[in-house]
Amino acid sequence: MSQAIAVEKVSKKFILGALQRDTMLRERLISMLRAPFRRRSAAPNVLWALRDVSFGVDAGEVVGIIGRNGAGKSTLLKVLSNITYPTSGEVHVSGRVASLLEVGTGFHEELTGRENIYLNGSILGMKHGEVASKLDSIVEFAGVAQFLDTPIKRYSTGMRLRLGFAVAAHLDPDLLIVDEVLAVGDAGFQRKCLNAMDGLRSGGRTVLFVSHNMAAVENLCSRCLWIDAGRVVKDGAPREVIEAYMNTFANARDGMADLRSAKDRRGSGEIRYTGVEYLNTSGEPLQAVRSGDSLVIRFHYHANQPIAYPSFGFRLYTEFGTLVTDTSTWHHAIDIPLVPPGDGYIDLQIDFLNLLPAHYFFSLWITGAASPVHDNIEHCAQLEVGLANVYSSGRMLDSRSGIVFFPQRWKVNEPVLAGAHGKTEET
Amino acid sequence: MNSGWFKDFWRYRELLYFLAWRDVKVRYKQAALGASWAVIQPLLTMVIFTLFFGRLARVPSDGIPYPLFSFCSLVPWTYFSTTLSQAGNSLVGNSSLITKVYFPRALLPAATVLSGLVDFVMGAVFLALMMIYYHVKPGWSLFLVPFFLGGMILLAFSVSMILAAMNVRYRDVKYALPFLVQIWLFVTPIIYPIAFLTPKMKRFLALNPMAGFLEGFRSSLFNTGHMDWRLAGTAVIITAILLVVGATYFRRTERSFADIV
Numbered sequence: 186m187s188q189a190i191a192v193e194k195v196s197k198k199f200i201l202g203a204l205q206r207d208t209m210l211r212e213r214l215i216s217m218l219r220a221p222f223r224r225r226s227a228a229p230n231v232l233w234a235l236r237d238v239s240f241g242v243d244a245g246e247v248v249g250i251i252g253r254n255g256a257g258k259s260t261l262l263k264v265l266s267n268i269t270y271p272t273s274g275e276v277h278v279s280g281r282v283a284s285l286l287e288v289g290t291g292f293h294e295e296l297t298g299r300e301n302i303y304l305n306g307s308i309l310g311m312k313h314g315e316v317a318s319k320l321d322s323i324v325e326f327a328g329v330a331q332f333l334d335t336p337i338k339r340y341s342t343g344m345r346l347r348l349g350f351a352v353a354a355h356l357d358p359d360l361l362i363v364d365e366v367l368a369v370g371d372a373g374f375q376r377k378c379l380n381a382m383d384g385l386r387s388g389g390r391t392v393l394f395v396s397h398n399m400a401a402v403e404n405l406c407s408r409c410l411w412i413d414a415g416r417v418v419k420d421g422a423p424r425e426v427i428e429a430y431m432n433t434f435a436n437a438r439d440g441m442a443d444l445r446s447a448k449d450r451r452g453s454g455e456i457r458y459t460g461v462e463y464l465n466t467s468g469e470p471l472q473a474v475r476s477g478d479s480l481v482i483r484f485h486y487h488a489n490q491p492i493a494y495p496s497f498g499f500r501l502y503t504e505f506g507t508l509v510t511d512t513s514t515w516h517h518a519i520d521i522p523l524v525p526p527g528d529g530y531i532d533l534q535i536d537f538l539n540l541l542p543a544h545y546f547f548s549l550w551i552t553g554a555a556s557p558v559h560d561n562i563e564h565c566a567q568l569e570v571g572l573a574n575v576y577s578s579g580r581m582l583d584s585r586s587g588i589v590f591f592p593q594r595w596k597v598n599e600p601v602l603a604g605a606h607g608k609t610e611e612t
Numbered sequence: 613m614n615s616g617w618f619k620d621f622w623r624y625r626e627l628l629y630f631l632a633w634r635d636v637k638v639r640y641k642q643a644a645l646g647a648s649w650a651v652i653q654p655l656l657t658m659v660i661f662t663l664f665f666g667r668l669a670r671v672p673s674d675g676i677p678y679p680l681f682s683f684c685s686l687v688p689w690t691y692f693s694t695t696l697s698q699a700g701n702s703l704v705g706n707s708s709l710i711t712k713v714y715f716p717r718a719l720l721p722a723a724t725v726l727s728g729l730v731d732f733v734m735g736a737v738f739l740a741l742m743m744i745y746y747h748v749k750p751g752w753s754l755f756l757v758p759f760f761l762g763g764m765i766l767l768a769f770s771v772s773m774i775l776a777a778m779n780v781r782y783r784d785v786k787y788a789l790p791f792l793v794q795i796w797l798f799v800t801p802i803i804y805p806i807a808f809l810t811p812k813m814k815r816f817l818a819l820n821p822m823a824g825f826l827e828g829f830r831s832s833l834f835n836t837g838h839m840d841w842r843l844a845g846t847a848v849i850i851t852a853i854l855l856v857v858g859a860t861y862f863r864r865t866e867r868s869f870a871d872i873v
Binding site: 199210263266268270284287291293300304307309424562 | 627634709710711715778782784785868870
């Protein structure tokens with residue numbers, strides 16, 4: 186099998202602060218006049234976005250890249266796409282490459298849908314004739330036929346995304362590089378993206394994609410790279426790599442997710458959340474949360490003064506921002522007459538977690554008699570629900586199956602089974 | 613310089629066309645008067661120049677009616693100056709493209725240089741109408757016009773590459789740009805013919821390739837009979853130097869565009 190990508194000891198350095206220092210020509214000239222022989226290197230703040238990264242990808246492989254935000258995933262894709270250059274090391278990519286780091290790159294608000302299709306296609310490397318011959322199919326895929334000659338500034342966000350992806354889906358590359366396009370759009374759009382990628386895979390194309398959607402990586406990829414702090418931590422079968430990656434979250438949770446320095450925080454602050462812990466029903470820290478588990482989420486707080494009649498609340502969102510549930514002590518009509526000053530905690534016990542595997546976020550709030558909002562932190566922590574054998578059927582479910590599942594049973598009518606049985610007997 | 617850079621540029625020629633096409637479309641879609649701006653702008657400047665320099669200051673104009681003389685210079689000059697201002701911002705203004713897709717970065721200033729030609733053609737049509745009105749007939753030297761025009765385009769591209777690349781690195785370039793264009797206007801024989809100057813000033817002005825191209829453009833269009841080949845030759849040499857310097861500087865800095873733009 187021939188090699189599609191060869192990455193050898195690639196490092197990429199960013200010098201932080203350099204942007205502020207020398208961006209004015211005037212200042213550069215002045216500093217050159219003042220000290221013409223001094224070297225301008227006052228201990229710059231260096232960040233290695235990639236460090237000694239080496240790997241190869243064979244033609245036909247579908248490789249998922251996972252890792253935390255800021256781990257270097259996007260930088261790696263940019264280096265592979267020739268957008269930015271490594272500080273050291275070498276990259277070889279063979280065949281026709283299409284990079285999709287953003288849906289709808291180069292769209293212009295004033296141009297019509299049709300004009301943008303041509304422009305975007307050309308930017309992504311398609312020839313004019315190629316776009317022309319695929320135009321009907323692109324328009325159909327995007328479902329924008331009646332708005333084709335409307336400027337896209339009149340389009341909704343969803344239409345724009347569909348149009349952008351429709352163009353990209355009609356690229357015919359040997360190697361496709363995709364950055365987290367699955368993180369945007371509604372469920373229907375995501376399904377389309379995944380189907381299109383599945384089509385590429387079965388067509389024998391090489392695909393490299395970054396995603397936070399572990400289920401998609403596990404389902405689509407033949408191989409997975411986990412990158413952290415600019416290095417490849419693990420490279421191998423998706424299931425193993427994902428498990429190792431998810432365990433680091435479990436370890437981070439062992440102590441407690443710290444909320445004391447949380448951003449996006451509102452409220453008067455007499456009482457604040459300080460941390461979140463995940464425990465099993467016997468009070469031991471949980472390694473990983475799976476669909477169908479029973480668990481306790483413990484919210485720690487600190488009160489500066491006695492707080493009368495507070496309500497503690499918890500809102501759970503999908504990673505796409507859909508509210509799954511909003512619950513609180515108020516909903517349960519629990520009166521807490523007084524919270525004494527100091528540290529304390531409150532538990533939310535979940536007997537049966539009927540969330541399907543995915544990435545969830547939650548927001549926390551405390552309201553009270555004295556203040557409408559004591560504390561409110563948006564998206565302060567994440568809940569990673571891992572793959573599980575929910576229906577005990579051996580068939581794993583993922584985020585494409587929805588958000589929740591219910592205790593349920595299917596009953597097939599006797600005549601149907603009998604009929605099928607009878608038929609087989611006849612032949 | 614290596615041949616790969618030029619090969620890449622050639623491979624992406626269709627994108628160059630699309631970027632220029634986008635510039636043209638967008639420019640005229642947003643403007644109430646649309647394409648007529650291409651004529652209005654040099655036309656109004658011509659009226660002002662004719663009043664102040666032609667009538668009041670009585671600046672000579674090579675035996676051509678002053679309005680025609682100045683309009684003939686203003687059409688290419690408007691192309692040149694607009695291109696410099698727009699191409700100077702072409703990289704910074706397209707940062708979302710630069711950080712998301714690969715293509716030869718020089719396509720962006722090149723597209724601006726190309727899209728400005730649409731305006732130029734419209735101005736040129738109006739110029740032809742004016743020549744008919746003033747009964748000025750072009751002679752055999754008309755075939756030299758494309759040569760001077762080509763020189764101007766190459767010069768615009770060379771300077772644009774330098775300005776665009778510097779603008780990515782140094783954010784005060786965009787403040788210096790209008791000033792540069794203004795100074796350049798005065799050291800180019802637009803208001804006055806080059807014959808108006810003393811020989812010493814003429815030698816100094818020859819360092820500005822735009823002077824050579826514009827004077828040549830005018831001489832060949834009006835067939836004035838005194839084509840200054842030394843001036844034209846100097847312009848070609850300096851433009852060639854600027855093209856090499858511009859392309860080299862661009863190539864050396866373009867690898868970092870996506871990181872700092």
